Structures are given as structure tokens and as C-alpha cells.
Amino acid sequence: MKTVILIGANGKMGQAALTGLGKHRVITASRSGEGVDYKVDITDKNSIQELYKKVGSFNAVVNTVGVCEYAPFESMTSEQWDTTIQSKLVGQINLVSVGLQYIEDGGSFTLISGILNMKPIPFAIADATTSGAIDTFVKCVAHELPRGIRINVVNPTVLEEAWHVYGEMMPGFQPVPSVLVGKAFERSVDGFISGEVIFVDA
């Protein structure tokens, strides 16, 4: 049994990840802090450090959050780009850089991107760009991690459970069940792979 910190536990993607973490001790966290063990804001390095210190010993970090702004490229503001970059890109990088100081030997980080960097749609340029950045970050940084620590990223398509919200924006996409995304997180946490983008698409 590992101790796994799950960030964004109450979201649909967090719930999907949770289906794959059944055999572990899962510590939950989210931005609001409601209904979870700890509050954390991944855009704030101090908040991340506080979380890790409070948890103490842990073997895995699973992140399922990253705020993205959606707009046509021509009307997307600098603020919208910045919000997306600071959360989905820099926030996730910080989870790893700060986490390296606290995670146990042989631990793992599992980050989140999203299929829109492979299957672009209108309004999603900031999501796609930062997903491409995170996929690349994971593939490259894996070579640098010390003490047998691994890193992967889950790149899922839309969840069946979220299809009623996003389906209209995503013509021709096939949603996948949460349990399939849970398997991807499980394969990252309980496997030996590192530096991989684990696509979950149909």
C-alpha cells in the first residue's frame, strides 16, 4: 500500500483517478478544501509546500487539475493565457519541483494534460498548447529525476460523465468511461514506466 496524494479529488477527473487508486491510502486535496483532507492552490508554491509538509511521508502525487481558459485565439487575452499557463503548466511543474524535496525514494508523479493537443477544436488553443508543454515536460524531465522517482502524464479524452457539458464543443469525439482513465492513473502509480504520455482515447 502506498500513500498517494490526489489533487482535485472532487472533480470529475479526480473521481476518475480515484477508481484506479483503490488499493492505496489516498490523501485528498483541492483548491476549495471542501470535503477533502487538505486545501492546496497549485499556482502557489508555498501552498504546495504546506501540503507536502502536512502530509508527511508519501509515495505518489496524482494531479488532476489545471485551470484552462477557452476562447477563439484572436480574442484570447494575455490574462487568459497567463491564467492557463500559471495553472496547467507552471502549477504542475511546481508540484514536481517542490515535491522532489519531500517524496519518498521510488515515488512517482502523475500529471494531467488532455487530448486537445492531439485533436484540436475551436476555443481550446490555450488548453492544447499547455497540454503539449506538459506532455513534453514529462517526457524530458523523467531522465533527470533522482532516487528512482518516476513521472508520467495521463492525456485523456473527454469523460462519459462530462459529455453532457463538453459534448457539444467536441463533435466526432468518443467519450470514455471514468474507470478507463482510472486504469491509466493506476498504471502510472503502480507500474514501472516513466516519461510516458498515457493516452486514454477511443
Added chain:
Amino acid sequence: MKTVILIGANGKMGQAALTGLGKHRVITASRSGEGVDYKVDITDKNSIQELYKKVGSFNAVVNTVGVCEYAPFESMTSEQWDTTIQSKLVGQINLVSVGLQYIEDGGSFTLISGILNMKPIPFAIADATTSGAIDTFVKCVAHELPRGIRINVVNPTVLEEAWHVYGEMMPGFQPVPSVLVGKAFERSVDGFISGEVIFVDA
């Protein structure tokens, strides 16, 4: 003959691009403004807008700059990440978003990334991550550009002309001559392709 704005004209990559732009009217720009037509700081949207306004009518923007900080991942500071993201990622996005208001119908943007997102090496995680982001940005945003405007990115390996500087960091890499990189920029500016990552590697 097209009017092409070449940013970073005095750098080695700028000189490489220039070898492919011989048949055009090339307007040069750089951060220092020395020995070029105009001064521009791509991390500053106002500076970019000033450049475009001063040039007036133009058909292509070729960017060859993007500041990257190099360090081992574990010691890379938030400031180093920010410098790299604001220049190589956000700066290049701004060249396009501001440029769309000024570029002629059927014009083109050609951005720059670099092979380290495909062939990672120590110290280059910020370069690699932002290169992956820009490659993704170009592939996805191409679908959104109006008025027949195209966009591509040149992703080169190290230049022969820069091998004495970077060679020691890049064991097993084969440098390429500048004229080959110039061909990539020419193919972007004078071709009809869009949304492509033009790799120049050996």
C-alpha cells in the same frame, strides 16, 4: 517579392534564416536594435505593436529568437522558468496574436522551437518544454487563422556555426549547416504549408 520581418536578424539562427530569404525584401529587427532596421522586445506586446506599425505593410514574420534559461531541473528557479516561458512561449504567441491585426491577406508566420524537445539533454528542460509548447501551438492554431494566413515552426538541431559553443553539451548530435535551416524558413515563407513543424535535423 514579399516583405518579410526577420526578428533576431543578427543572431546565428537569424543569419541562417536570412540565407533562405534572398528573393524578398527583408526588414530586420532585434532586441538591441543595433545593426538592424528596428528594435523589438518580443516579451512586450506594445513593443511588438510598435514594430508592426512602423513597418506598415508586410507579408511574413520570421522569428528566430526566444530566450531560454539552462539549469538542472532540481535547481531551476521560478524566475528562470518565467523568463523562458515569457520569451520563447508567450513572446512568440504575442507575435502572432498582435501580428494578425497587421499582416496582409495570405501572409505567414514562422516561429522557432528547437530539437531538444525531441532529443532531451541535461540543463535544457525549460527549452524543451517551451519548444514542445510552441510546436503544439502552431499545429493547433493553424486551423483558426483568418484571411489565408499560414503559420509554421522551424525546429532545428544545432547549427554548424554554433557547434563550438554548444557541442560539448550535446554529445552524439550532428550539427547542420545554416543553409539547410535557411531552406526550412524558405519552405515556410514561400510554400503553401501551414500548421507544420519543420524539423531540420541530421
